[in-house]
Amino acid sequence: MSYEVGINYFSTMKIPFEELKAEFLRVLLKQNFEPQKAEQCAAIFAENSRDGVYTHGLNRFPTFVDYIKQGLIDSYAQPTLEKTFGLIEQWNGNLAPGMLNARFCTERAVALAKEHGMGCVAIRNTNHWMRGGTYGWQAAEAGCIGIHFTNTIALVPPWGGIDPRLGNNPLVIAVPRAEGHIVLDMAMSQYSMGKLMQYQGNNEELPLPGGYDEAGELSTDPGAIIRSKRLLPVGFWKGSGLALMLDLLVTILSQGKSTARITESTVESGVGQVFICIKDPDKETTSRLTEQILEFTKTSRPDTEGGIIAYPGENTLRTRIRNLKEGIPVREDIWNKVRAM
Amino acid sequence: MSYEVGINYFSTMKIPFEELKAEFLRVLLKQNFEPQKAEQCAAIFAENSRDGVYTHGLNRFPTFVDYIKQGLIDSYAQPTLEKTFGLIEQWNGNLAPGMLNARFCTERAVALAKEHGMGCVAIRNTNHWMRGGTYGWQAAEAGCIGIHFTNTIALVPPWGGIDPRLGNNPLVIAVPRAEGHIVLDMAMSQYSMGKLMQYQGNNEELPLPGGYDEAGELSTDPGAIIRSKRLLPVGFWKGSGLALMLDLLVTILSQGKSTARITESTVESGVGQVFICIKDPDKETTSRLTEQILEFTKTSRPDTEGGIIAYPGENTLRTRIRNLKEGIPVREDIWNKVRAM
Numbered sequence: 001m002s003y004e005v006g007i008n009y010f011s012t013m014k015i016p017f018e019e020l021k022a023e024f025l026r027v028l029l030k031q032n033f034e035p036q037k038a039e040q041c042a043a044i045f046a047e048n049s050r051d052g053v054y055t056h057g058l059n060r061f062p063t064f065v066d067y068i069k070q071g072l073i074d075s076y077a078q079p080t081l082e083k084t085f086g087l088i089e090q091w092n093g094n095l096a097p098g099m100l101n102a103r104f105c106t107e108r109a110v111a112l113a114k115e116h117g118m119g120c121v122a123i124r125n126t127n128h129w130m131r132g133g134t135y136g137w138q139a140a141e142a143g144c145i146g147i148h149f150t151n152t153i154a155l156v157p158p159w160g161g162i163d164p165r166l167g168n169n170p171l172v173i174a175v176p177r178a179e180g181h182i183v184l185d186m187a188m189s190q191y192s193m194g195k196l197m198q199y200q201g202n203n204e205e206l207p208l209p210g211g212y213d214e215a216g217e218l219s220t221d222p223g224a225i226i227r228s229k230r231l232l233p234v235g236f237w238k239g240s241g242l243a244l245m246l247d248l249l250v251t252i253l254s255q256g257k258s259t260a261r262i263t264e265s266t267v268e269s270g271v272g273q274v275f276i277c278i279k280d281p282d283k284e285t286t287s288r289l290t291e292q293i294l295e296f297t298k299t300s301r302p303d304t305e306g307g308i309i310a311y312p313g314e315n316t317l318r319t320r321i322r323n324l325k326e327g328i329p330v331r332e333d334i335w336n337k338v339r340a341m
Numbered sequence: 342m343s344y345e346v347g348i349n350y351f352s353t354m355k356i357p358f359e360e361l362k363a364e365f366l367r368v369l370l371k372q373n374f375e376p377q378k379a380e381q382c383a384a385i386f387a388e389n390s391r392d393g394v395y396t397h398g399l400n401r402f403p404t405f406v407d408y409i410k411q412g413l414i415d416s417y418a419q420p421t422l423e424k425t426f427g428l429i430e431q432w433n434g435n436l437a438p439g440m441l442n443a444r445f446c447t448e449r450a451v452a453l454a455k456e457h458g459m460g461c462v463a464i465r466n467t468n469h470w471m472r473g474g475t476y477g478w479q480a481a482e483a484g485c486i487g488i489h490f491t492n493t494i495a496l497v498p499p500w501g502g503i504d505p506r507l508g509n510n511p512l513v514i515a516v517p518r519a520e521g522h523i524v525l526d527m528a529m530s531q532y533s534m535g536k537l538m539q540y541q542g543n544n545e546e547l548p549l550p551g552g553y554d555e556a557g558e559l560s561t562d563p564g565a566i567i568r569s570k571r572l573l574p575v576g577f578w579k580g581s582g583l584a585l586m587l588d589l590l591v592t593i594l595s596q597g598k599s600t601a602r603i604t605e606s607t608v609e610s611g612v613g614q615v616f617i618c619i620k621d622p623d624k625e626t627t628s629r630l631t632e633q634i635l636e637f638t639k640t641s642r643p644d645t646e647g648g649i650i651a652y653p654g655e656n657t658l659r660t661r662i663r664n665l666k667e668g669i670p671v672r673e674d675i676w677n678k679v680r681a682m
Contacts, residue, residue, distance in 0.1 A: 083622075084458075085458040085620060085622045086454075086456070086457040086458020086459065086620065087428065087457050087458045087459055088458040088459055088619065088622070090622070113427075115427070116427040116428050116457075117425075117426040117427020117428045117429040117461070118427065118428055118429055118459065118461055120458070120459055120619065145590065145593070145594075154637075157641050157644075158638050158641050158650045159650070160641075160643055160644055160645075160648050160649065160650050160651070161638075161641025161642060161643055161644060161648075161650045162641060162642050162643075162644050163640070163641040163642050164641075165637055165638045165640065165641040165650075166638065171583075173583070173586040173590070175586065175589045175590070175593065182585075182586070182589065184582045184583060184585075184586045186576070186579045186582060186583065190576055190577070190579070208559075208577055209550075216644060218549075233576075234575055234576025234577075234579045234580065235527070235531055235574075235575025235576045235579075235580055236531070236549055236575075238527045238531070238575045238576075239575065239576055241525045241527065241652075241653040242512075242514070242525060242527065244523075244525075244634070244638060244652060244653065245514040245516065245523070245525045245653065247634055248516045248523065248630075248631060248634055249486065249514070249516070251630045251634060252486070252516065252621070252622065252626075252627045252630055252631070253486075253619070253622065255622065255623070255626055255630070258630060258633055258634045258637070259634070259637070260633050260634055260636075260637030260638075261633070263637075276617075278429065278461065278594070279426060279427065280593070281424075281426045281429070281431070281593065281594065281596070282596070285593075285596055286593045289589075289592045289593055289596070289599060290589060290593070292599055292601050292602070293585070293588055293589055293592060293599045293600070293601055295601070296495075296506055296599070296600070296601030296604075297499050297502075297506045297507065297585060297601075298506075299504070299506065300498050300499050300501075300502025300503060300504040300505070300506040301502060301503050301504055302501055302502055302503075303498075303501055303502060303503050303557060304501075307501050307502075308501065309499045309500070309501050309502045309506075310501070311582075311585060312582040312585065312586065
């Protein structure tokens with residue numbers, strides 16, 4: 001249930017986790033980040049690469065720094081509370097780094113959940129949270145179920161249309177588990193633009209259809225899909241509907257920018273997010289029920305010899321352990337770029 | 342973003358809404374339903390057919406009555422409160438009719454939301470809620486956002502496997518809107534077993550791949566997919582992950598039967614459901630933001646001449662208006678069966 005794309009179309013090397021993190025920290029301090037914020041951002045970028053989400057780890061770091069320089073992200077800003085509706089809190093992200101805002105909102109939702117059983121925090125005017133899974137792992141680590149989602153700039157056509165009008169609006173659902181949390185982190189397009197470009201760079205076909213070519217046919221050719229801009233929503237009409245609903249929920253609850261408004265500028269900034277946390281009702285019962293579900297799921301016979309049925313987060317954990325042991329694979333060109341920053 | 346399959350492979354006729362409802366009411370009273378419960382169940386079945394969800398309206402009614410006769414559904418039972426965790430309420434459905442339990446849980450979640458901004462009701466030991474959208478429309482009608490989901494018997498293989506181990510676990514998300522609520526109602530399989538059988542009966546190909554054939558190839562042949570039992574999860578690995586997460590949430594929050602346990606008996610009974618409601622923070626702002634999002638989405642050029650981009654629920658409303666005016670299309674054989682009950 002997880003899908004890892006290699007990063008082998010450029011020359012790669014392996015870097016220890018601590019070295020990667022230290023390098024991010026150095027660059028952010030040079031950008032006048034406050035030390036604690038620099039430390040937190042550096043950790044999140046390094047952890048994303050460590051967990052195999054290279055697109056939102058090292059590979060995205062230069063763009064993040066560029067956004068800081070352009071003033072699209074304000075490293076000095078703090079989220080401020082705008083309103084509360086009962087247990088729902090509405091925050092303004094004030095264009096602070098998206099990861100720090102998302103981390104903060106998850107903390108707030110966890111605190112509300114610990115007090116009231118559940119909590120919901122909506123934030124507007126924030127920035128890209130990088131890997132959504134980060135905040136699922138955070139909620140689960142705090143003993144909570146997490147249901148988090150974000151809107152984005154328009155990337156996917158609605159079902160029946162050809163022009164992108166929907167964000168790929170990632171949805172994260174996390175369940176705490178002592179042996180390794182279960183964390184789903186799924187965008188509403190079958191493949192992200194980053195993944196399509198990776199396949200294109202590798203001269204590889206997609207393993208499954210990822211969009212339409214310019215003739216309107218389902219295609220596994222990443223280049224044809226990039227040219228047509230017709231990325232496939234997951235489950236055809238269903239993912240299209242779900243992406244729309246998530247934008248509605250984010251925009252209504254945060255009273256912030258919708259995908260429509262975000263798309264007015266060509267650079268994604270000022271997005272909205274929702275963080276719902278629910279306290280685990282009973283650790284022991286939950287653990288028993290969770291293992292029952294995973295065990296049953298894994299009794300399905302694999303469709304290929306030696307294949308395994310993985311739960312969401314299982315491959316992440318495997319990649320994490322391997323990368324911590326062997327070093328984190330990085331693209332040499334990007335690594336050198338960051339070192340020269 | 343919605344998909345309606347014709348019901349024209351058997352001889353059909355059109356019946357006024359009130360006649361359909363009255364017939365359901367007559368049969369349920371004959372089954373010794375208490376009058377108020379009979380009225381509520383009859384209304385839900387008739388409304389499901391009225392809204393074009395024929396598979397969970399008239400077509401399902403004989404099975405419902407059969408389950409009553411078999412004792413799988415207890416028409417006399419009432420849900421009972423088991424526990425509360427903060428704002429989360431955990432109910433036992435006591436095998437009462439699933440629609441009445443779901444209606445009740447939605448009412449409870451709405452009441453909690455009106456008091457605290459949000460509420461969550463989990464129920465175990467309940468029965469099939471028929472059309473999930475029913476409770477989305479109910480929440481929206483009460484001025485709340487609704488996020489509802491259920492588990493089911495195993496119907497879909499997990500990604501990488503060939504034996505069904507996941508429910509198709511429908512997810513409903515509803516947003517209130519004066520001009521017509523926005524209601525997504527999606528199961529985690531690309532096509533339900535009922536839809537596949539409808540296409541097979543019509544000797545029609547699926548418009549898009551719906552599963553794997555016995556050779557393990559993606560297929561649009563409904564018969565081949567039914568034989569292989571390899572229904573496609575929406576978005577391949579992604580819907581497989583989402584189906585698993587929904588079963589985890591339902592089972593953990595209701596402390597009830599997982600898909601694993603439901604599947605131990607061959608008949609689906611004693612399922613669990615979760616109902617999360619959030620009060621609309623501000624009707625006027627929500628309305629403005631919602632129209633902004635729908636307008637933008639609809640500016641995508643249609644992929645076929647004259648095509649329209651519909652929001653979830655838009656086609657439902659269109660079908661409702663048409664069916665109320667022209668009568669509800671019913672399969673003559675099933676209609677006659679019900680009349681003879």
